Amino acid sequence: MLDFGLIIKQMPAILAAFGVTFGIWIVSMLLAAALGFLVAVARRFGPKPLDWLLRAYVEVFRGTPFLVQLFLLYFGGPYVGLSLEPIPVALLAMTVYGGAYFSEIFRAGFEAVPRGHVEAAECVGLTRAQILRRILVPEMTMLVLPLCVNMAIVLLKETAVLSIITVPELTLVIGVIGSQQYAFVESMFLLALFYWLLVELCGVLGRWSEAKLSRFRFAPS
Amino acid sequence: MTPRLFELMLWAAGATVLISAVSILIGLAIGFLVCAARVSRTRWLSTPAAVFVSFFRGVPLLVQLLLIYNLLPGFGLYVPSVVAAIAGLSLCTAAYQAENLRGGFMSVPKGLLEAADMVGLSPWQQMRRIRAPIALRLTLPALINEAILILKASSLISVVGVVELTRMAQNLAASTYRPLLFYSVAGGLYLVINWLVAGGGSLAERMLKKERA
């Protein structure tokens, strides 16, 4: 019933699309993590009004579907003078969306670091920057790592939606090949397999780095 | 935006809420079963459950929906659009809820179960009276989170032919040439719905706590 031969012939195009998916995923994930970290730090150490503003950002981007955010930026943007190309829109949308989630992960991470550790650091006269670098970040890394891996997986799966703004990634390219060859079901199977493998790989890497970083684990207080 | 168009957006939001709510509940039921299978000592129960969780968490919902809609009829199972949408959302959330519940069940204090053994409660009674209520209470925040995720994920079900909030916004944005307006309104409606869900969730949590005290 299923015939994958016709699709396999298109492998070079599929691999190129895989490259697009992978590239957008990695770049936007790093940018989103950086943005999320800055937001979390600003909310912890910044003035109150900034905290409210950033909280609104987090609530709005976590409370609406990524698809709607993408539509708004891509099709609404030109009406307010923001006419970006599909791939920059994809990177920007994924970064801002992921940043909101990452900031909550880091915020929870900061809060989970025992107060005593921070107080002790304050007592011995460490500055805020030093406390952040020497105490908060290393101690929370272990705590937030599994959540970050989860978030990476969420972002990977969201890249499938980018096909709607013409980004030539896996879902778009395999879908097009599927309709050209009338191999609809086969193409969906292949697509499922690609994402599943990537997600499993991501999980394995996550567990591996958790084991590697376990020396930072602190005894629960 | 005319009142008529806003009314259409509200109807579409209603479809989003209804389909999501049904999917969450069905997903919770399936999640219970998968969780039970997952923690079972029988290999041929726990392995398929683990594969189920891995598959539905590892494949984008978009792809799952298309597979359900276009593949199952090939096996003689006719799945209309709304059923495909609910099935896709339910199975996806079931995989996540099974994992949440697993965490909940593992946190049920051992002592309670030993005590239940002592007073002679059957395993079924232990499940109904002790383990399930405690696990549910522990996983309530995660359940609320899941509900919000599914409400947002339902924006994809138009690929199997269901008109919901996002699709309605897309249609009306095209016919009125006002994408900024309609996508903003759609975003606003999602926000309101999710705030209500989150608010309801924390209310339920507080009530459960009070009941306990």
Add this chain to the structure above:
Amino acid sequence: MKRRSVVQALVGLGLVLGLPLAAHAQDALERVTSAGVLKVGTETAFAPFDFIDATGEHAGLNVDLFGEIGKEMGVDIAWVELPWDGVLPALEAGQFDMVGGPATITKARAERYRFMPPIAEATVALLKRADDDSIQKPEDIAGKLVGGGKSSAQLAQLKAFGESLPGGVEVREYVGNNEAYADLAAGRIAAVGNSLPNIAYVASQQPDVFAVVQPPFGTKSYFGYIGTKKPEDQKLLDAVDAAILKIKADGRLAELQKKWFGTAFDTPDHVTDPAL
């Protein structure tokens, strides 16, 4: 229509709980007439054939014409709305009785599906921005970035035409035509390739924004509704075929064409040897 999706959801819930029954190779005409409902798959992003109008209603030639077909056959029409690239897979999966797209009649499609009598011309032309003077004839898109609907016959022709030009063209594939028009208006692409009736309608709706590039560059082709070649579907499709021919013969089709395209088309009763 929206009220219906809520009702559909409830019915759907019932079906999920009751486990959907296996659909067997029952004759489609019997099934449709006994249920009194013909299920038609379509995409509501194909004005003026099929779209959601500014008041939020499902409108277009498809809606009117299937209204007539329904009268002829004594059945109601139930629309299933999908993105275009999902319509043919869903037809093959048996999600609806036929496609009211309509689709351009091509050799490859005619091999796989059964086409109903043509209902309009489908020859491909280009839509450009009204203020863009750099495109005066179709060949002027050489070296430019253009767009078209994903998995559409128009896109395939646009690609082939682009390859024949010096410097070629870069083609972007959209899930829906409306998104391609929006991107053209936003200036991200230089032109959209779609059939003349479609883009003529779009240009007439927004003459300040869009203009049609004359003449059409594509091979002369026609739009037809699609059914499968499954044996159990043939009697039903015969009936639809007959209904369309009757509607055409008594002048109702020409009237509808005038209503939606401003002009009536001279279409053959059947396309036996598609040029594409």
